[in-house]
Amino acid sequence: MAVLERSYKRFEGVLSPEWSRFLIIPRHAVRNVFRSKLFTAFFALSFIWPLVCAILIYLHHNIEALGILQIDIRNLLPIDASFFQNYVIVQGTIGFFLAMLVGPQQVSRDLANNALPLFLCRPFTRSEYVVGKMSIVIILISTVTWIPGLILFLLQSYLEGWSWFVDNIWIASAIFIGSLVWILLLALMSQAISAWVKWLVAARAALLGLFFIPTVFAAIVNEIFQTRWGHIFDLRALIGNVWAGLFGTFARQGTERGEFRRNGIVTQIVFTEPPLWASWFVLFLICALCLWLLSRKVKAYEVVR
Amino acid sequence: MHSAAAVIDPQPNGDPFGVITLDGLSVSFGGRPILKDLHGELRGRAIGLLGPNGAGKTTLIHTLLGFHPPASGTARIFGRDIRAEANQIKSLIGYMPERDSFISKMSCIHFVRFMAELSGLPPAAALERAHEALFFVGLGEARYRNLDTYSLGMKQLAKLAQAIVHGPRLIFLDEPTNGLDPPARLRMIKMIREIRDSGQANIVLSSHLLRDVEECCEEIVILKEGRLVVYCNLEEERKANKKFLMLETRGDLNLFVAAVGQMGCECATTSDHRLKIILQQGTEIRDLYRLAAESRVQIRRLAYKRDSLEDIFLKAMENGSGAGQAGV
Numbered sequence: 001m002a003v004l005e006r007s008y009k010r011f012e013g014v015l016s017p018e019w020s021r022f023l024i025i026p027r028h029a030v031r032n033v034f035r036s037k038l039f040t041a042f043f044a045l046s047f048i049w050p051l052v053c054a055i056l057i058y059l060h061h062n063i064e065a066l067g068i069l070q071i072d073i074r075n076l077l078p079i080d081a082s083f084f085q086n087y088v089i090v091q092g093t094i095g096f097f098l099a100m101l102v103g104p105q106q107v108s109r110d111l112a113n114n115a116l117p118l119f120l121c122r123p124f125t126r127s128e129y130v131v132g133k134m135s136i137v138i139i140l141i142s143t144v145t146w147i148p149g150l151i152l153f154l155l156q157s158y159l160e161g162w163s164w165f166v167d168n169i170w171i172a173s174a175i176f177i178g179s180l181v182w183i184l185l186l187a188l189m190s191q192a193i194s195a196w197v198k199w200l201v202a203a204r205a206a207l208l209g210l211f212f213i214p215t216v217f218a219a220i221v222n223e224i225f226q227t228r229w230g231h232i233f234d235l236r237a238l239i240g241n242v243w244a245g246l247f248g249t250f251a252r253q254g255t256e257r258g259e260f261r262r263n264g265i266v267t268q269i270v271f272t273e274p275p276l277w278a279s280w281f282v283l284f285l286i287c288a289l290c291l292w293l294l295s296r297k298v299k300a301y302e303v304v305r
Numbered sequence: 306m307h308s309a310a311a312v313i314d315p316q317p318n319g320d321p322f323g324v325i326t327l328d329g330l331s332v333s334f335g336g337r338p339i340l341k342d343l344h345g346e347l348r349g350r351a352i353g354l355l356g357p358n359g360a361g362k363t364t365l366i367h368t369l370l371g372f373h374p375p376a377s378g379t380a381r382i383f384g385r386d387i388r389a390e391a392n393q394i395k396s397l398i399g400y401m402p403e404r405d406s407f408i409s410k411m412s413c414i415h416f417v418r419f420m421a422e423l424s425g426l427p428p429a430a431a432l433e434r435a436h437e438a439l440f441f442v443g444l445g446e447a448r449y450r451n452l453d454t455y456s457l458g459m460k461q462l463a464k465l466a467q468a469i470v471h472g473p474r475l476i477f478l479d480e481p482t483n484g485l486d487p488p489a490r491l492r493m494i495k496m497i498r499e500i501r502d503s504g505q506a507n508i509v510l511s512s513h514l515l516r517d518v519e520e521c522c523e524e525i526v527i528l529k530e531g532r533l534v535v536y537c538n539l540e541e542e543r544k545a546n547k548k549f550l551m552l553e554t555r556g557d558l559n560l561f562v563a564a565v566g567q568m569g570c571e572c573a574t575t576s577d578h579r580l581k582i583i584l585q586q587g588t589e590i591r592d593l594y595r596l597a598a599e600s601r602v603q604i605r606r607l608a609y610k611r612d613s614l615e616d617i618f619l620k621a622m623e624n625g626s627g628a629g630q631a632g633v
Contacts, residue, residue: 008441008503011434011472015396015425024422032410114406118467121370121400122423123392300372 021124025132026139029106033140039101043144046094050148053087054155061159079156084171085178085247087149092182092239095141096211102140103190104203106133107298112198120300130191130294137187146179174246182239185283188290195297211235228271232282241279250276322384323348324475324507325369327533329378332361332368339364341531342378347509349524349538351501354511355618356528362511363403365528366477370400382475396425399473401464403480403511407452414439414448417466424471431470438470439463442496458489465496475507476500482517490517497521519614527621535621539614552580553606554597561600568592578605 034040059065060079066072077083110116119129153172157165190207197203214233221230231237244250252273323346332340340361354362367373369380371391380387382394408416414435421431421438439448442462447455455463461481468476478497482490498521501508512518518525519539527535554561555578562580565572571583582593590607597604 008469008500008505009472010474010505011426011430013427013430016422016427018392018425021423021425024419028415028419109409113409114402114404115408117370117372117400117402118406118408118420119423120372121395121398122420122471123396123425124423125392300370301367 018123022128022132022135025129026136029133029136030139033102033136036101039098042101043098043140046091046098046144047148049087049090049094050144050152053083053152056083057152057156057159079160081168081171081174081247082249084149084153084175085243085249087152088145088175088178088182088243088247089240091145091149092179092243095145095179095183096186098141098144099137099186099190100204100207103137103187104194104197104207105200106136107191107194107294108198108200108203111195111297116298117300126295126298130291130298133191133194134184134187137190138183141183141186142179145183146176149175149179171247174243174248178243178246181242181283185235185239185287188287188294192290192293195294222271226269226271228273232274232278235286238279238282241273241276242283245276245279322381324352324383325509326381326384327378328380330365330368330375330380331377332364332373333376334373338376339531340368343380343533345526345533345536347524347526347536349507349522350504351497351508351510351522351524353518353522353525354509354528355513355515355518355525357622358513359530360528361531362528363479364531366400366479366509366511370398370477371395397474399468399471399476399506401468401476401478401481403483405460406464407460409453411452412449413444413452413455413463413466416452416463417448417470420467421470424473426471434470434472435466438466441469442466443492457484458486461485461489461493465493469500469506473506475509478508478510480512481510482512482514494520515614515618525614525617527618529621535617537617549609550580550582550584550593551606551608552582552593552604554578554580554602554604556600556602558602561597561602564596564600565593568596 034043056077057079059069059071060073060076063073077086110119116129120126150172153168153175157168189210193203193206193210197206215236218230218232218234218237221233222228231241241250250273252275253270325347327343327345327347330340330343331338343365354365356362364373368375369382369387371387371394375388383397385394385397387394408419411419414432417438418428418431418435421434422428426434436445436448439445442465444459444462444466447459452460452463461484465478465481468478481497482493485493494517497508497510500506501521508521510518510521523538523540525535525537525539526533527537558574558578558580562572562574565580565582568588569585570588573581575581593607594604
């Protein structure tokens with residue numbers, strides 16, 4: 001109908017495919033997100049480290065540039081698994097702050113404005129809603145983590161040659177899987193907090209707290225019990241172990257040594273990290289808990305019993 | 306008005322299925338029954354849902370929308386089961402919630418377009434229809450304003466726009482005139498009637514305001530304590546009560562009343578000059594005028610009278626202590 005016709009008419013056209021509808025949420029949300037100057041500035045700054053990494057890779061393969069800059073190639077970081085692991089750690093940390101800026105407002109805003117009935121009265125399920133909201137965080141953090149990471153890997157492969165690419169293809173999968181695990185964890189945790197904490201500042205503080213308070217708790221447990229099993233409470237240590245496992249740098253023993261002096265006798269203790277599977281398992285439990293929390297809150301109406 | 310099985314007209318658009326079929330539908334929250342064994346088939350273009358607070362009107366709408374799972378029984382919308390075909394049903398319906406429901410920090414056009422896209426419209430069509438819907442509800446000039454700046458009346462219109470933007474076959478309107486001033490209420494009623502008269506969509510209107518329902522709906526369903534106590538087809542009711550007359554007269558009524566009684570009609574004087582008459586089969590209005598002339602009585606005013614919706618509602622509240630089933 002024409003605008004001026006002003007009569008009610010059914011829609012007779014072709015509908016969009018159902019599987020793609022969850023993408024409508026990030027498409028509209030991303031536009032809103034970039035209205036914030038603070039976020040846009042932070043997002044732009046988050047590409048500095050990938051740029052530095054790209055320059056380092058380039059310098060490794062350009063003797064003339066090294067000569068001009070008077071840098072000894074032996075002083076440069078080697079381009080290996082550790083290089084890419086450090087890249088993932090830095091960008092993962094930046095991703096955390098991006099998630100803190102974007103994630104906590106997604107569900108809480110809809111809950112505060114009673115918008116959920118409007119979503120769920122349409123051919124749009126609760127799962128699609130959650131996936132749609134999560135994908136805002138997933139898309140944004142992907143653009144600063146594994147996407148530039150894989151571009152760096154391809155740059156290195158291009159400069160180093162085909163054989164390097166074939167020998168190190170597992171690094172690409174480690175970049176991708178390691179980043180994805182982290183992104184999924186951030187997306188789920190930020191949405192779960194968003195669903196339960198309506199006040200934005202409190203939600204952001206809660207997300208920050210969830211990453212740093214357990215670190216303190218884990219340190220206390222480790223000190224009291226002279227162990228490293230406290231790390232299973234520490235999200236940063238857990239994801240660090242997972243990344244180390246993926247990049248082949250994980251070592252259960254010997255990462256830290258304690259030294260005790262009693263009656264003039266010096267005792268050295270080698271602390272043992274929790275096994276890798278324990279880190280994966282705890283991360284899985286955290287994700288399951290977040291999904292359960294989301295399922296409790298993401299409803300059209302809350303029934304008061 | 307029926308509280309037992311009744312025959313109703315087929316649906317105007319010729320759909321073989323009823324708009325809403327209730328098949329022993331019960332809903333409980335935490336073991337507390339809210340809707341109890343509802344049965345019936347509703348086919349009207351505009352169906353009014355009435356009942357006192359806590360009767361279960363909103364719960365019924367929410368259950369039909371798939372927000373609450375039925376404890377037992379089921380319901381069908383256009384022949385589709387709400388348990389098994391929830392997503393197909395949702396693509397056929399629009400919903401205007403009672404409470405304020407928005408997405409903050411969005412312009413109205415953006416909001417309505419977003420809702421249209423979620424209903425499955427492609428982006429370009431969604432934008433086009435969002436403009437159309439907002440012009441239809443009268444928000445054309447204000448469509449680029451942020452929703453947070455809208456007045457209550459404008460928010461109601463925006464909610465209506467999002468409910469109709471995708472052109473649904475069935476529209477649930479939950480208290481659409483809440484908080485509207487008289488002119489805005491009239492505009493809302495006019496739009497609902499326009500949608501109804503377009504024949505493109507059926508409407509389920511839940512309201513506390515009997516006048517709104519009476520002005521918009523052909524059928525009404527009255528809920529009380531979670532049970533469907535009354536079904537009434539207002540059109541049929543109007544036709545059925547055509548033989549009930551109110552007369553205002555001048556002159557000596559005794560002769561006239563006696564003559565009317567001899568014709569077999571029930572007659573009662575309500576005041577000096579007023580008469581209530583229930584006409585018998587075969588009695589015509591002109592017979593009354595003839596008798597009046599013979600009795601030297603002037604008929605100054607003659608009006609058909611029927612039970613108002615208020616009468617029906619109050620009767621239902623007095624009598625309908627949970628009839629259990631109102632076969633509609």
